Amino acid sequence: xxxxxxxxxxxxxxxxxxxxxxxxxxxxxxxxxxxxxxxxxxxxxxxxxxxxxxxxxxxxxxxxxxxxxxxxxxxxxxxxxxxxxxxxxxxxxxxxxxxxxxxxxxxxxxxxxxxxxxxxxxxxxxxxxxxxxxxxxxxxxxxxxxxxxxxxxxxxxxxxxxxxxxxxxxxxxxxxxxxxxxxxxxxxxxxxxxxxxxxxxxxxxxxxxxxxxxxxxxxxxxxxxxxxxxxxxxxxxxxxxxxxxxxxxxxxxxxxxxxxxxxxxxxxxxxxxxxxxxxxxxxxxxxxxxxxxxxxxxxxxxxxxxxxxxxxxxxxxxxxxxxxxxxxxxxxxxxxxxxxxxxxxxxxxxx
Amino acid sequence: xxxxxxxxxxxxxxxxxxxxxxxxxxxxxxxxxxxxxxxxxxxxxxxxxxxxxxxxxxxxxxxxxxxxxxxxxxxxxxxxxxxxxxxxxxxxxxxxxxxxxxxxxxxxxxxxxxxxxxxxxxxxxxxxxxxxxxxxxxxxxxxxxxxxxxxxxxxxxxxxxxxxxxxxxxxxxxxxxxxxxxxxxxxxxxxxxxxxxxxxxxxxxxxxxxxxxxxxxxxxxxxxxxxxxxxxxxxxxxxxxxxxxxxxxxxxxxxxxxxxxxxxxxxxxxxxxxxxxxxxxxxxxx
Numbered sequence: 265x266x267x268x269x270x271x272x273x274x275x276x277x278x279x280x281x282x283x284x285x286x287x288x289x290x291x292x293x294x295x296x297x298x299x300x301x302x303x304x305x306x307x308x309x310x311x312x313x314x315x316x317x318x319x320x321x322x323x324x325x326x327x328x329x330x331x332x333x334x335x336x337x338x339x340x341x342x343x344x345x346x347x348x349x350x351x352x353x354x355x356x357x358x359x360x361x362x363x364x365x366x367x368x369x370x371x372x373x374x375x376x377x378x379x380x381x382x383x384x385x386x387x388x389x390x391x392x393x394x395x396x397x398x399x400x401x402x403x404x405x406x407x408x409x410x411x412x413x414x415x416x417x418x419x420x421x422x423x424x425x426x427x428x429x430x431x432x433x434x435x436x437x438x439x440x441x442x443x444x445x446x447x448x449x450x451x452x453x454x455x456x457x458x459x460x461x462x463x464x465x466x467x468x469x470x471x472x473x474x475x476x477x478x479x480x481x482x483x484x485x486x487x488x489x490x491x492x493x494x495x496x497x498x499x500x501x502x503x504x505x506x507x508x509x510x511x512x513x514x515x516x517x518x519x520x521x522x523x524x525x526x527x528x529x530x531x532x533x534x535x536x537x538x539x540x541x542x543x544x545x546x547x548x549x550x551x552x553x554x555x556x557x558x559x560x561x562x563x564x565x566x567x568x569x570x571x572x573x574x575x576x577x578x579x580x581x582x583x584x585x586x587x588x589x590x591x592x593x594x595x596x597x598x599x600x601x602x603x604x605x606x607x608x609x610x611x612x613x614x615x
Numbered sequence: 616x617x618x619x620x621x622x623x624x625x626x627x628x629x630x631x632x633x634x635x636x637x638x639x640x641x642x643x644x645x646x647x648x649x650x651x652x653x654x655x656x657x658x659x660x661x662x663x664x665x666x667x668x669x670x671x672x673x674x675x676x677x678x679x680x681x682x683x684x685x686x687x688x689x690x691x692x693x694x695x696x697x698x699x700x701x702x703x704x705x706x707x708x709x710x711x712x713x714x715x716x717x718x719x720x721x722x723x724x725x726x727x728x729x730x731x732x733x734x735x736x737x738x739x740x741x742x743x744x745x746x747x748x749x750x751x752x753x754x755x756x757x758x759x760x761x762x763x764x765x766x767x768x769x770x771x772x773x774x775x776x777x778x779x780x781x782x783x784x785x786x787x788x789x790x791x792x793x794x795x796x797x798x799x800x801x802x803x804x805x806x807x808x809x810x811x812x813x814x815x816x817x818x819x820x821x822x823x824x825x826x827x828x829x830x831x832x833x834x835x836x837x838x839x840x841x842x843x844x845x846x847x848x849x850x851x852x853x854x855x856x857x858x859x860x861x862x863x864x865x866x867x868x869x870x871x872x873x874x875x876x877x878x879x880x881x882x883x884x885x886x887x888x889x890x891x892x893x894x895x896x897x898x899x900x901x
Contacts, residue, residue: 334896341818343890384900388893430899432703532767 311458312451320460321450323468324424327356327371331386331428344391346614349540350379350526351399357471357595358542359397360605364614370399371424375407375417376522378425381433383526387533395536395612398526402494402544402552402579405564406506408515408522409498416497423447473591474598480587487547487593503552507559520567527573538612539565539575543584543604548593552580576611578604616661617870619852621782622805625758627729628664628696629847630867632657633811633856635671646673651680653858655689662867663695666785666811666854667722668733669714670702674721682723697722700733700762700785701747703898707739711746715755730756731785735768737900741775748779758782760809763894763901766800773804785809788851790842790882791821791889812891813853814842826881834872837865844869845882 280298284291315321332340347366349359356370367389369382383396390396401407410416419439426434426443435441446453478486491503500506523539530537541561543549552560557580565575578584584607587593589600596604609615617629634650650673654665667677681697684690699722705714718727732740732747744761751759760783761768773780784801788794788810801808815821817839827838834841839855843866846853855866874882895901 337891337893337896341891343893344888381899385895386893388890388895388901392888430896433899 308452309449311461312449314461315451315457318460318464319467320457320465323465324420325427326468326471327368327424328428330367330369331382332389333385333428334430343389345389345394346391347395347397347609347612348386348390349397349399350374350382351397351542352401353595354401354542354544355397355399357591357597358399358601358604359608360598360601361609362602362605364609365391366614371428373421375410376404376519376526380522380526380529381425381429383529385429385433387530387535390535392534393536395538395614396526396530397538397540397608398523400523400539400541400561400564402556402560403498403506404523405519405560406498406512406515408518409512411515413497413499419443419446419453423450470591470595472598475591476588476597477591478587478593483545483547483587483593487545487551490548490594491551503556507555516564516567520564523568524570527568527570537573539568539570539573540608541577541579543578543581543596545587545590545593546582546585547587549580549585576608578607583607616663616867617847619807619850621758621807622780623758623782625728625782626696627758627783627807627852628662629852630662630843630869631664631666631696631698631809631852631854632662632863632866633854634665634667634673634677635856636858643676647676647679649858650676651683653860653863654680655684656860657863657867658684658690658695660864660867662863663690664698664852665695666698668700668702668731669705669718670700670733674699674718678721678723692724696728697724698729698731698785699727700731701743702733703736703739706732706734706736706743709739709742709746711743711750715750719755726754727756729758729760729783731759731783732761733763734894734898735761735764735771735901736898740768741771744772745776745779748776751779760784760806762786762809762811763898765794766797769800769804769806780804781806783807783809783852785811785854787812787890787892788846789813789815790827790845790885791815791887793883793886794888795886808851810846810851810853813846813855814839815889816891818891824885826885830874830878830882833878834874836869836872839865840869841874841882844872844874845879848874848879 280291280295284295345365345367347361347364348369349355351370352374353370353372356368356372359368361367369386422437422439422443423446426437427447431441431444434443437443451457495501498506500509527537561577561579584604589596589603591597606615618626619629620626665677667674681695685692699718701711701714715727715730719725730747732743747759750756760781762785764784764786784806786794786797786808788808789812798808821827822838827841830841831838843853843855847869857863
């Protein structure tokens, strides 16, 4: 394809030169126009390459090294993982594999459908009988509701998956194959990003933080901020709405179907699915009443009808509610992550 | 060259030469010349089994090579055994009858010796398999099979088309991945296993393996030859991919010795289910 394009450009150039001498004024104009377009295109490509070197771009893909695609597996010979996890931000910040062959397949914001797509594409890296941790977050039960919210699962959400998944999967995502082009030429699709070439954002080093960086007052505020964010995200007025509002029911059923399908998928491939919840600090845990905990976690797991599937529930585990293990009220810091993961590995008898 | 007999009586060479050589950046003329020379060399040395696929983008090159060799009288069509596969992109079209005709035209052949579905592509392979079975009955292909499958796929095929099971499955199979359950199922159903990456692409841990090194010394052969012989001796058909003359000779010079039973078992014990090609990367939902 590139070869053909090269020859086509050369042909156009030759024709232009010949015609220039035959009919000078008009073709001089066309030639100048052509040159301007060519230069503008080249400039855009250079700027696009520069943007892709910024932290603003790279911060969106810090997880990428964990995903060896069809292009890279010949140079990355690691196989037969004992354990992997899917999940959203809490899992990204919650699980850390050392002394065990494991990989964290959480990418940040990651809904159940993308969990399943990642599992479908990368599961051959897991050994026969290996464990797939399927995290259940506080709002997993109704997370499919986010599909109704414009601007949440938008192009920038899907682009990160388009970068790691197969083209056949990307085609079926909202935005389709365009997402791949967007990930290659982000600046062409969104020229506003140009500003980050001039003024970049700091590198995202949240995964490296080993301590709590907030005071007690800030933690209280942070927990409140999370709750308010979720209320906005799910169009709820109070915490009670999450468990009582009928509008979530179809989305809850959808979530049950997807998790169930993932469990069946694992089992039919001789992988061991394990449901897991990730802990949160007591500042945030205190915001969820008993009703919420029962409906969103216990009842949801019952609805899955998982039979013999193991369920490790640490969400409100007092052993991990110490704020010193977190950075903010929700995400474990590196120290907390190691401590928590070590407990999980012991419970899975991998250590 | 020794042969194995498939369930339907078709004879298949005991060693196959793969043509999936990564030379797409080189010029096409050079690739045709190299391929042509390698195939001629192989044929001259008794190697008559060749494996390609639509997804290797070289069916037409091989077509030129084979038609040239047949025209010049160097080989007869019936002397060579040609395998090709239908890829995922083509499977999505669900028109196997058209796909076989495209392959026949590209390869400039009247029939294919072995035709495989390249992957058990979810949502497609069962329907396509029933079409493949129909085509088999027309005689355009002498044997059929499926590559990269596991027990669950064979079981699904058996359920959907009980009267038409694969004659061959082509899977990654080598001393470090011996898939015992799959082997047992294939033995039970009389399905021949064809092994790609038969020498585990000679990864560093293979080259440095103590058992294989010791056996190579014992039998006065190379590690690759020990592995190729191990395949042939158990009845699996190994595929090697190289256009290099020395490598071609190395891979077929395996019929003048026999590995003792205990040594065969020792090689089997190397199994650690190591997959060089993680299947799901080529076939999401695998």
